[in-house]
Amino acid sequence: MSEARSFDHPDVVLCPGGPMLLRGDHLVEDADGVTHRTERPVSAICRCHKSASKPWCDGTHKLLPHKQRPI
Amino acid sequence: MLTPKPRGSLSEAVFAALRAGLDTDHGPVWPTADADEDAAVSLWVLYELHYRGLDDVGDELEWHPALLALRHQLEGDLEARLRARFPGRRSEGDFGEEFFGFVANHDGPSLAAHVQRDADRDQVLELLRVRSIYHLKEADPTAWVVPRLPVATKAALMELLYDEYGVGDPNRLHAHLWALGMEACGLESDYGAYIDEVPTEILEQNNAMSLFGLHRRLRGAALGHLAAFEATSSMPSRRMAQGLERLDLPRAIVDYYTEHIEADAVHEQLAVRTVCGSLVAQEPGLTDDVYFGAFTCLDLENRVAVRMLSRWGVLEGDEGAAA
Ligand code: FES
Ligand SMILES: [Fe+2]
Ligand SMILES: [Fe+2]
Numbered sequence: 208m209s210e211a212r213s214f215d216h217p218d219v220v221l222c223p224g225g226p227m228l229l230r231g232d233h234l235v236e237d238a239d240g241v242t243h244r245t246e247r248p249v250s251a252i253c254r255c256h257k258s259a260s261k262p263w264c265d266g267t268h269k270l271l272p273h274k275q276r277p278i
Numbered sequence: 279m280l281t282p283k284p285r286g287s288l289s290e291a292v293f294a295a296l297r298a299g300l301d302t303d304h305g306p307v308w309p310t311a312d313a314d315e316d317a318a319v320s321l322w323v324l325y326e327l328h329y330r331g332l333d334d335v336g337d338e339l340e341w342h343p344a345l346l347a348l349r350h351q352l353e354g355d356l357e358a359r360l361r362a363r364f365p366g367r368r369s370e371g372d373f374g375e376e377f378f379g380f381v382a383n384h385d386g387p388s389l390a391a392h393v394q395r396d397a398d399r400d401q402v403l404e405l406l407r408v409r410s411i412y413h414l415k416e417a418d419p420t421a422w423v424v425p426r427l428p429v430a431t432k433a434a435l436m437e438l439l440y441d442e443y444g445v446g447d448p449n450r451l452h453a454h455l456w457a458l459g460m461e462a463c464g465l466e467s468d469y470g471a472y473i474d475e476v477p478t479e480i481l482e483q484n485n486a487m488s489l490f491g492l493h494r495r496l497r498g499a500a501l502g503h504l505a506a507f508e509a510t511s512s513m514p515s516r517r518m519a520q521g522l523e524r525l526d527l528p529r530a531i532v533d534y535y536t537e538h539i540e541a542d543a544v545h546e547q548l549a550v551r552t553v554c555g556s557l558v559a560q561e562p563g564l565t566d567d568v569y570f571g572a573f574t575c576l577d578l579e580n581r582v583a584v585r586m587l588s589r590w591g592v593l594e595g596d597e598g599a600a601a
Binding site: 210214216220222223224225226228247248249250251259260263264265266267269270 | 372374375378382428429430433437440441445512513516539540541542543544546547548551560
């Protein structure tokens with residue numbers, strides 16, 4: 208496959224079983240209505256609702272049984 | 279950093295030659311290493327010539343053929359030993375899922391769990407000292423790999439490394455956060471300051487990263503190692519942060535670990551899916567090496583954990599010896 212082509216580079220990526228990756232600078236409102244500014248080039252937003260650092264992912268989704276992980 | 283304390287005949291001869299300088303292209307006939315730690319500390323110092331160098335060794339020795347020949351021989355032994363430990367892996371389809379599964383199934387004792395609940399202050403400070411050998415050059419071994427990658431993988435790795443290196447802000451550079459944490463604990467933050475007290479397992483862990491990073495041939499292993507490292511960092515970092523808080527250690531070192539809870543929750547997704555994922559899509563022949571690197575990362579960390587926990591009497595001798 209030639210590399211002289213364009214590549215997909217989405218702003219939002221839903222990771223199977225894990226967080227939502229968000230590229231760039233964003234304001235994220237959590238479930239309590241509190242706004243958080245992203246702080247890094249790519250941020251991971253928790254989708255499993257179990258993170259202790261919400262709204263950010265902290266890897267806790269990996270402890271959940273497969274069926275309870277986000278699709 | 280000065281040349282460390284020799285740990286046997288080989289390191290003694292090598293460090294003496296480094297300090298004295300080698301004037302011809304032909305090196306001395308080196309003695310054989312007395313033991314693993316003798317070989318490991320020799321290789322570690324040879325690698326340091328490619329990082330920040332040593333204050334008592336001439337910079338021109340970095341590419342001296344006699345030293346490269348010795349490095350080649352020591353690297354051959356190390357790689358053979360690491361490959362012999364790798365049991366291979368079973369392919370189960372989607373790379374990302376399979377890789378995360380591979381990491382999750384690798385079991386071993388956890389230093390972070392001990393720090394979280396039971397470790398005393400002296401043990402934690404010792405752990406910080408031996409970990410400093412890596413954290414003061416955090417991400418550097420992987421940065422060697424950048425020019426050797428296809429387009430998508432190169433961009434993906436830089437997206438991750440940019441965050442490791444502080445997004446352009448020196449105050450956020452991870453190795454620097456670590457150095458601030460060390461200083462706040464009253465420890466020395468100079469590169470290699472505690473090299474004389476690190477066990478063989480730490481030297482080997484460090485050498486494996488340099489080995490993978492410095493050889494284009496091993497780029498798959500380097501990135502697999504990175505992905506496994508990132509994928510086993512977020513939750514242990516929380517445990518570390520909690521343990522350090524329990525022991526009332528300074529904010530700066532707690533902050534280092536707190537930063538890694540969120541950073542590595544991102545990095546693990548990037549390292550597995552975009553970095554390694556794009557590499558194996560472009561160069562499928564490297565897939566086994568990606569797993570070899572990942573296994574090596576997990577296995578060497580287990581060995582470090584067993585060594586430290588046995589030393590502290592947390593693991594019984596037998597358990598310690600078996601792994
Ligand atoms: S998605 Fe990772 S902790 Fe919830
Ligand atoms: Fe980091
Ligand atoms: Fe990281």
